[in-house]
Amino acid sequence: MNPSMAPPLSTLSPSTMAVSHFPLSKPFYPKPTSSTSSPSFQCHSSISEQLRPLSLSLLKDTPAHDESANSKPTWLNPTKSKPNIISLVRHRKTKPTSNGNPQSLLLNPTLLQTLVSIPDSDKDLFFSTLTEAFPSPPSDDDVLFLLNSLYRHPKKSILLLEWLKQSSFLLETIFYNLVLKSLRNARQWDQVDRIAREMLHQGPQPDNITFSTVISAAHKCRRFEKAMEWFDMMYSAGVLPDEVTFSAILKVYAILGKKEEALILYERGRAAGWKPDHVAFSVLGKLFGDAGDQDGMLYMRDEMKRLNIVPNVVVYNTLINGFGRAGRPNISKELFEEMCKLGVNPDERTLTAILKIYGKYKRTRDAMDIWARMKENRWPMDQILYNTILTMCADLGMESEAEKIFEEMKQSYKWLPDKWTYSVMIKLYCRRSKSDCAWKLLFEEMPQRGLRPDVTCYTSLIDCLGKEARVDDVVAAFESAMETVPSQIDDKLCCCLLSTMARCKDEMQMNAILACIEKASPMLHSLICMLWNESVGFDEIKESFRELLSKAPINVRRPYCNCLIDLCTFQPGFPSHRPRELFNLGNIYGLYQGFQTQRQSEWSVDLRGLSLGAARAALDDWLESVAETVEEGEGLPPQFRIFTGYGLDRFKSVLPRYLEGYLSETGAPFHKSEEMAGSFVAEKADLLQWLHSQGILSVVVSEIL
DNA sequence: CTAGGGTTAG
Incomplete structure (x- = not known):
């Protein structure tokens, strides 16, 4: 965004400020903040006031009353003049004092049951029940107990609040906060917003707990713009956010991927003397991790070192995940080893993260090492970790290990295989062309265990059966999918049907698959x-x-x-x-x-990863473009190469074998390269002569050579 | 739950 388009200073608030100062495309990592280098703002209560010294230097028509503030030399006491963006002390929780009845009235034990059983709509009955139960005003403890008990009954929390309002009970902030929590739990944003506004206008004065509850409620209800709105409102209401509220709004920025805004808020907080805690670092770590931003994560690490903060397990988890996502498995590994060395014990999520990475990056040795240490150290286990280990085995092609773990789960009373487990096993079998094993899991074991397969199970199986050209079985599997998960049938499954259709042997098979496609x-x-x-x-x-x-x-x-x-x-x-x-x-x-490459010594086409038909089309296309180049009178390299790849397993060798056949069938002068496995080469003269013989090249070859 | 913020799977 162009700085000249920044909003007028009077409308600036933390969230708009961030956008107007830094272009979104530029990554921005502030220099380490120290107390001596922090900007010397005056102490003010709101953001626009904080910015006033800046506005005085930028704008000419300055209100006169500000001049006294501006004329104060800002360097007089630089340690005291920090920008007032965050409260350095966390809001203290205090017991309410106003209804200080030390002895709680003995609550009628059935009162709560009665209140809960009253229909939400029957306000009168709710009120009269309360009035009966409390001939004199209830004590604070009674009300706290009631509000906490009505946590899962948002409508009744509000009714209780209204009853308290019309009785002579003095409502303090804590009681409103509890109602807000109940409404947040029920995701009733409009009510949260209404009650919080009521507090702003009529009291009691909202505090940091109010605002953080409202912001996290907006977050939970996915009303992110409202979260930012309420954060801005804090300043105008004269409530300075503390570290909890700060993390709550940083989390909102993180979800929206607002990296720059988060960083600016972070940096301003740091400049104000804030020492971020583990929660703030995990929020920012997740933000950068999701964005695949390594520099951002490294910056967080440096910041923690600078502040002498040892990451806790949650922070390590976010960073390990983030670096894995950013394609840096080595850094993830380093972090994992570092935490072990520092005595920060990995938990289920840590192990899930690291094993997922080792599976994804085919680090079999590292994975086995973790696996051994898990058993040795009796590291914790959970369902997701179990399934991740299976996924990793599938990624690393460790079929028998996967089977062993799968059996272990079936014997377990704590972590029985669930539909994820089955889906991984089905995928594993399908990848190894063991459609019968997958079939058995999908159509026998899953129903026996009362597990409903999702569409991915069917897709894997259909794909596998299709590759084996078992058309009737594909149709049967598809029909079962249509029956059990009709609404989940997607493009991926259609693609598998399509690829099966390409392999059909006769018209009857084709029509059978075509009928499936018509339904899908x-x-x-x-x-x-x-x-x-x-x-x-x-x-x-x-x-x-x-x-x-x-x-x-x-x-x-x-x-x-x-x-x-x-x-x-x-x-x-x-x-x-x-x-x-x-x-x-x-x-x-x-x-x-990007599969055509032109070097001076050689032109090449890389057909790896294409399907057979697409590879053939790409090859024909490339040969034609060679002919066109000649016809346009441009120079050619001495050699031409086709990359087909080479596969040791059945699956990977399909394309090379097909192309070898295709080349010899057409009599093309390409032969297996000796110096480079998985490719075919041809000399320029041979290729041109052949192109001419095929009618692809119209120019007479002897004239060019 | 005992007033508020954080991390895992095709």
């Missing part, structure tokens, strides 16, 4: 019909394809395109130009970027 996605079904129809042109296909893609999640778009190309490549009945049309569309929509 009419839009996809109609696109397939258009692709079939010779008379449908490129623009129509493009529009229909665009519609399909724009509705699909990003990670399914490329698979969609791949599968459609495969379908048109390998099944009869589609016009022969369809695969290239779809490939071009994939390029137009940015699905296939």
Whole structure:
């Protein structure tokens, strides 16, 4: 944002200030704050007052009454003149004093039951019951007890408050705060807002507990703008936030991804002498972690070192997670070892985090090390950790270990396998082409245990069965999915159906899958019909394809395109130009970027990760572009290379084998590269001659060479 | 619950 567009100073508040001072695109990490370098503001009660000295130096028409403040030399006592943005002492909880009846009236034990049983709408009965129970005003303790007991009954909390108001009971802030808590629990934002405003206007005076409750209520009700509004209101109400309220608003910034705003507030608090605690650091750590911002997290670490704060387990957890997310497993590992060394015991979440990272980054050795230490140190375990270990085993291809743990869970009385567990095991089996094992878990064990599979279980199984070309079983699995999770059927599952369709052996199979697709996605079904129809042109296909893609999640778009190309490549009945049309569309929509490389010594195309049909289309496309270059009279390198990858397992070797066959079938002069496994090379002259023989290149080759 | 803020899974 342009500084010249900043709002007038009178409207500045902590949240708007942050936006106006720093461009959002620039990461901003303040220098370490020390008491000597902190800006010397005067002590004022509100943000706009704090900013007044600044406004005096920036604006010409200054109100006269401010001049005395400005003329005071600010360096007179720099240690005392800190900006008043945060209260350095936490709000103290005190017992109410006004209704100081030392002996609590003996509560009729059935009173509470009676109150709870009264319908919310029957205000009169609620009031008369209370009046009967308390002929003289209740004591503070009675009211505290009642309010705490009505925590889960928001409507009655309000009724009690109203009754207290009309009796002679002196309502202090604490009683309102308890009502707010009850309303927050029920996520009744409008009521929270109403009661808090009532406090502002009629009293009792809201305090830090009021504001932090209101801010966290706004957070819980996802009314983030209201959270910021109330934070700003604190200052105008003359209540200085303390560290708890500060963390609450920082959390709101974190959820909104407002990095700069959070940092500015943080830095201003630091300048005011605030020593952030573990909660503040975990909030900021999470903020930077979610943003994949390593520098932000490193800055937090430095700050803690500077302040001599040893992170606690929660802070370590957020950082370990964050660095894992930011693609820095080594830093996560360092942090994990550091906390162990410092005697900060890892908990379930720590272990979940680190094992997830080791699984994701294929760090088998590190994972096994943790696994051993878990047993040795009797580190704590929970359901999520159990399932994460299974996921990790799946990621690392440790099938038998996973099976062992799975059995262990079945024997356990504490951590029985749940639907997550089954979903991981099904995925693991499907990845290893063991569809029968997955089938048994999905259709036998899960129902036996009363577990409802979700759509991902079906998707894994359908994908696996499809790769094995077991069309009838795919149809059966799909029909079961339609019965049990019809509303969850998504693009990913459609993609698996599509890829099965590309493998069908005859028309009957094709029609069976097509019928499934029609039920799952009419839009996809109609696109397939258009692709079939010779008379449908490129623009129509493009529009229909665009519609399909724009509705699909990003990670399914490329698979969609791949599968459609495969379908048109390998099944009869589609016009022969369809695969290239779809490939071009994939390029137009940015699905296939960056697999062509041009160096002086060599041009190459990287087909790894493409489906068979898409790889063939990409190869044809590349060869044509080579021919075009020649026709445009531009220079070529001496050598050309195709990367196909090489796979030791059955799955990864499919593409290399297919392309090898395709190349020899067409007589293309590419041969297996000896110096670089997983690639094929051709000499320039051979390639050009072949291109000419295929009619791809019209220029006579001898003339170029 | 005993007035307020923080972290884990396809």
